Amino acid sequence: MISRITLCTLFILNSTASVAQSYAFISNQIDNTVAVIDLKTAKVIKSITVKGKPVGIAVNNKKKQVYISTPRGAGLAVIDMQQLKLVKEIKVGGASVGIAASPDGKRIFIADWYENTVSIFSSSDFKLEKKLTVGRSPSGLAVSPDSRWLYVANRLDNSISQIDLNTMRVRNTTKVGEHPFGITLNKTGDQLYSANVESDDISVLSTKNLKRIKRIKVGERPYAISLALNDSLLFVTNQDDSSISVIDTKSLKEIKQIEVGEKPEGISTSPDGRYVYVANWYDGTVSVIDAKTLELIDSIVAGEGGRAFGNFISE
Numbered sequence: 001m002i003s004r005i006t007l008c009t010l011f012i013l014n015s016t017a018s019v020a021q022s023y024a025f026i027s028n029q030i031d032n033t034v035a036v037i038d039l040k041t042a043k044v045i046k047s048i049t050v051k052g053k054p055v056g057i058a059v060n061n062k063k064k065q066v067y068i069s070t071p072r073g074a075g076l077a078v079i080d081m082q083q084l085k086l087v088k089e090i091k092v093g094g095a096s097v098g099i100a101a102s103p104d105g106k107r108i109f110i111a112d113w114y115e116n117t118v119s120i121f122s123s124s125d126f127k128l129e130k131k132l133t134v135g136r137s138p139s140g141l142a143v144s145p146d147s148r149w150l151y152v153a154n155r156l157d158n159s160i161s162q163i164d165l166n167t168m169r170v171r172n173t174t175k176v177g178e179h180p181f182g183i184t185l186n187k188t189g190d191q192l193y194s195a196n197v198e199s200d201d202i203s204v205l206s207t208k209n210l211k212r213i214k215r216i217k218v219g220e221r222p223y224a225i226s227l228a229l230n231d232s233l234l235f236v237t238n239q240d241d242s243s244i245s246v247i248d249t250k251s252l253k254e255i256k257q258i259e260v261g262e263k264p265e266g267i268s269t270s271p272d273g274r275y276v277y278v279a280n281w282y283d284g285t286v287s288v289i290d291a292k293t294l295e296l297i298d299s300i301v302a303g304e305g306g307r308a309f310g311n312f313i314s315e
Helices: 002-019
Strands: 023-028 033-038 043-049 056-060 065-070 075-080 085-091 096-101 107-112 117-122 128-133 138-143 149-154 159-164 169-175 180-185 191-196 201-206 211-217 222-228 233-238 243-248 253-259 264-269 275-280 285-290 295-301 309-311
Touching: 023 056, 023 065, 023 264, 023 275, 043 085, 043 295, 056 107, 065 096, 065 107, 075 096, 075 107, 096 138, 096 149, 096 309, 107 138, 117 138, 138 191, 149 180, 159 180, 169 211, 180 222, 191 222, 191 233, 201 222, 211 253, 222 275, 233 264, 233 275, 243 264, 253 295, 264 309
Parallel strands: 056 096, 056 309, 138 180, 222 264
Antiparallel strands: 023 033, 033 043, 056 065, 065 075, 075 085, 096 107, 107 117, 117 128, 138 149, 149 159, 159 169, 180 191, 191 201, 201 211, 222 233, 233 243, 243 253, 264 275, 275 285, 285 295
16 A cells, blocks of 8 residues: 555656746847747747847746736737747836746736836736836846845936835835846845946845945946856856856855857746856857856757846746
């Protein structure tokens, strides 16, 4: 009896594991497509047409949906993660760039570059809950692990804003480097990193009152950032260097630069924290880095004008 139960349990676990699948969703702005990469095979398995010059990507693992900002389409597109097809388009207005989903799966956030606003939608019915005025040219967005706080990079104001999602009000705004764009939070939500495009550095902030901790010099025109190996390393795309800066999050020092494709932009990390994926704008490729060895291990052709700005990997 014990043997049969054990075998049955193993079969269920194996079946569940086989169903689980991770994808990278790469927005190709020139192609007006989103390429879907199977992370197991490192191959593009589908190319989905998304009109409006897609830029930002946000994966909602709870809802099995992917959201894409479409600045020329004045809104966002919705892809069903299981069917791998476009299922909905939503008008927002202006020019949407940064996009994010709350970890609890309940909300979608989209930053409008021209209107200086962040729109908050319900993921259940896609209705607008609130539109908040923030700083000039909001771009990168990050949501705290408890889905309580939203952080916004205000590029032309050189600042980061913190929004209380209970009261729907801006709680705090802090100056960082010049032209912050990509931002990310660690798993505990107590530390935030900002890529500052014009000052060629990374700002490190404590999320408690947005206190500035340090600024770290990296390559030319840092664009987006992602944490790996249980938040021990921070990877930064340097657009004009065609490289990735690697920062040790304990010492807060750059420890290496890795050459990738030309004009790297979006960056995300695999669910296990081991591999880092980089979308290269000029190459139309996705570079794959092993976070343990800090070596480039693969290059995947994905489409023209890869942006993939945001969290583009599913769990």
